[in-house]
Amino acid sequence: MTRIQRRNRSAILEAALDVFSQNGFRGATLDQIAQSSGLSKPNLLYYFASKEAIHIELLSGLMEIWLAPLHAVDPGGVPQAELMGYMRRKLEMSRQMPRESRLFANEVLQGAPRFLDGIRGDLKTLVDAKAKVIRHWSASGKIADIDPYHLIFSIWALTQHYADFEVQVRSVLGPDRDPFQEAEGFLEELFSRLLKPVDDAAH
Amino acid sequence: MTRIQRRNRSAILEAALDVFSQNGFRGATLDQIAQSSGLSKPNLLYYFASKEAIHIELLSGLMEIWLAPLHAVDPGGVPQAELMGYMRRKLEMSRQMPRESRLFANEVLQGAPRFLDGIRGDLKTLVDAKAKVIRHWSASGKIADIDPYHLIFSIWALTQHYADFEVQVRSVLGPDRDPFQEAEGFLEELFSRLLKPVDDAAH
DNA sequence: GTCTATAGTCTGATAGAC
DNA sequence: GTCTATCAGACTATAGAC
Numbered sequence A, B: 001m002t003r004i005q006r007r008n009r010s011a012i013l014e015a016a017l018d019v020f021s022q023n024g025f026r027g028a029t030l031d032q033i034a035q036s037s038g039l040s041k042p043n044l045l046y047y048f049a050s051k052e053a054i055h056i057e058l059l060s061g062l063m064e065i066w067l068a069p070l071h072a073v074d075p076g077g078v079p080q081a082e083l084m085g086y087m088r089r090k091l092e093m094s095r096q097m098p099r100e101s102r103l104f105a106n107e108v109l110q111g112a113p114r115f116l117d118g119i120r121g122d123l124k125t126l127v128d129a130k131a132k133v134i135r136h137w138s139a140s141g142k143i144a145d146i147d148p149y150h151l152i153f154s155i156w157a158l159t160q161h162y163a164d165f166e167v168q169v170r171s172v173l174g175p176d177r178d179p180f181q182e183a184e185g186f187l188e189e190l191f192s193r194l195l196k197p198v199d200d201a202a203h
Numbered sequence C: 001g002t003c004t005a006t007a008g009t010c011t012g013a014t015a016g017a018c
Numbered sequence D: 001g002t003c004t005a006t007c008a009g010a011c012t013a014t015a016g017a018c
Helices: A003-027 A030-037 A041-047 A051-071 A079-096 A098-109 A116-139 A148-164 A166-173 A179-195 B003-027 B030-037 B041-047 B051-071 B079-096 B098-109 B116-139 B148-164 B166-173 B179-195
Strands: none
Touching: A003 A030, A003 A041, A003 A051, A003 A098, A003 B003, A030 A041, A051 A079, A051 A098, A051 A116, A079 A098, A079 A116, A079 A148, A079 A179, A098 A148, A098 B098, A098 B148, A116 A148, A116 B166, A148 A166, A148 A179, A148 B098, A148 B148, A148 B166, A148 B179, A166 A179, A166 B116, A166 B148, A179 B148, A179 B179, B003 B030, B003 B041, B003 B051, B003 B098, B030 B041, B051 B079, B051 B098, B051 B116, B079 B098, B079 B116, B079 B148, B079 B179, B098 B148, B116 B148, B148 B166, B148 B179, B166 B179
């Protein structure tokens, strides 16, 4: 692949991320992507077979990046620190990559018609593996005895909320507050309390 | 308005809830709504001026129901019980009204272009009022000293996650588990821990 | 009030010159 | 590789008969 091809492909994907993340698959148009990427509409289709091909390429290309923080949870690390670190990295991704968050949110919200394989495959496999690690940490008393799947869901829900519903969060907080900075402290407190094992010796 | 008119209008709105919540505004078509409601396409437009009018009517009509649980938080009640009750009612709404949850999620996710007034108006006003109540509870030591806005966001994020991302949650948990029933216990534990005031006497 | 027919527009994709 | 021109289908909305 030439340098020009690489540059055009990535310009298309960059523009597509903008457009798909804001409008969802059906709401997005090739015209918008063409305009935003600076290429003509037929030229998009020279690089990608169809509108759907662009979308699929985007999703699968971002999947690895998106799952990296969970992948990085180390079974050999300090449980509390590993999980707090995972939460922090996810929040940081919501801050730095809100478009990616909304891209996935749009897709899942609408039933993941173009992505169910990825969810049922890579995602489930990874979550199952990490859930086993977390369950072990709970069983050995290193963290509280809570369901690992719902713990992971709660990290997703709380961190991605600030990206996916950013318009609402900012509207409610008003223009002078920084949602992400405040979320950092709040979620730190929340997950500290959630993960702390019950200290039976205190009773 | 005749009985027939009332029945047709509500049939349209019921069908529109199905279609808009699954596809978003731009992804939805009048054909789908017509088919789902059993009326012809021109007949939809006899009852509503446009596709957008249907959507706006849906959103504003559901706004009151959607905010009722927060409205019901009683400044005179027992703080911990009030907030746990709010969380429980929100989770119950995710279970019973996932389409409504996804309708709002789609709209907010895409920047709330048809709903920003509602968010900046009624929603912000209500949240501001309840935040003041919660802050007072914190200050008097009845619950933990946490930010009331982010507490409310966390209730929204965690309860609505089970409706909005239901496909993903079910795929990860597998077919034999009941997400909502499990969430009940998990969120009960999470918010109990989060709201509990620090007991200084213990140190 | 409800229908068929259709106007007018938008959209994904292709043809073919260069 | 990139463009202009354009097709075929889908879409919102309206006209007009009944």
